């Protein structure tokens with residue numbers, strides 16, 4: 001096809017030889033199939049920040065620090081330069097998250113870099129070599145659903161161990177290749193330790209995935225992976241290979257408020273005595 005304007009710089013730089021076809025034009029990006037040397041790859045072109053329909057951008061950006069302070073200040077001001085910097089930060093967030101996930105043993109498209117607002121990555125294909133379907137277009141036997149759900153729980157665990165929560169994980173952001181699920185679409189990935197919404201986002205990601213596979217294997221709907229994974233993470237006990245059970249017993253013991261109050265009172269009285277001793281000594 002004729003090279004779209006947004007991909008022209010990559011053709012000029014020799015990163016892309018030819019644009020084969022447009023795969024998708026979604027809410028956030030337009031995705032193309034491209035020829036790069038001997039390989040067919042995928043090019044994701046981000047829509048301008050202003051066109052983007054991501055409503056809760058602030059929720060995702062919390063805790064995301066800019067490495068460059070000039071960029072950080074400009075982003076806060078919201079000037080044209082600031083908006084451009086914000087757009088760059090958003091684009092690099094996805095390629096950074098893909099590199100981290102791949103290194104952590106999570107099946108994602110292999111990234112080849114982000115150039116002029118275009119993410120170049122592996123094209124995920126099915127066993128016939130066609131573009132892989134999205135999870136929401138695939139049905140499973142109960143056994144297959146349980147197997148792939150377990151893989152997804154391992155991937156979510158490994159991402160969390162690498163400090164990442166996807167934040168928009170669902171059957172629409174998972175492709176299925178001959179080896180199983182492949183996670184895509186990570187520009188909004190959040191930093192698990194710095195973002196106060198990380199726990200809720202992890203729970204939503206796990207629940208979306210569990211609901212989808214649960215249609216084919218209803219016992220999955222009774223599992224409590226999100227609570228189990230988060231509790232292990234908070235206790236510092238989560239490792240990339242921690243065996244998961246899907247079981248979780250909530251701690252229903254109420255905090256003993258009276259004991260805590262007595263301790264606060266005792267500490268306060270001790271401090272008052274100390275202050276009195278100091279003022280007596282000074283007189």
Ligand SMILES: Nc1ncnc2c1ncn2[C@@H]1O[C@H](COP(=O)(O)OP(=O)(O)O)[C@@H](O)[C@H]1O
Pocket residue numbers: 023024025026027028029030031042044109121122123124125131132134172173175184185186
């Ligand atoms: N690496 C890839 N290989 C094959 N298809 C892809 C790849 N990345 C994206 N796609 C296709 O493009 C669609 C949109 O990509 P996605 O990253 O989810 O962006 P959006 O933000 O628009 O949802 C996906 O649903 C999928 O069908």
Ligand SMILES: [Mg+2]
Pocket residue numbers: 026172173185
């Ligand atoms: Mg998507």
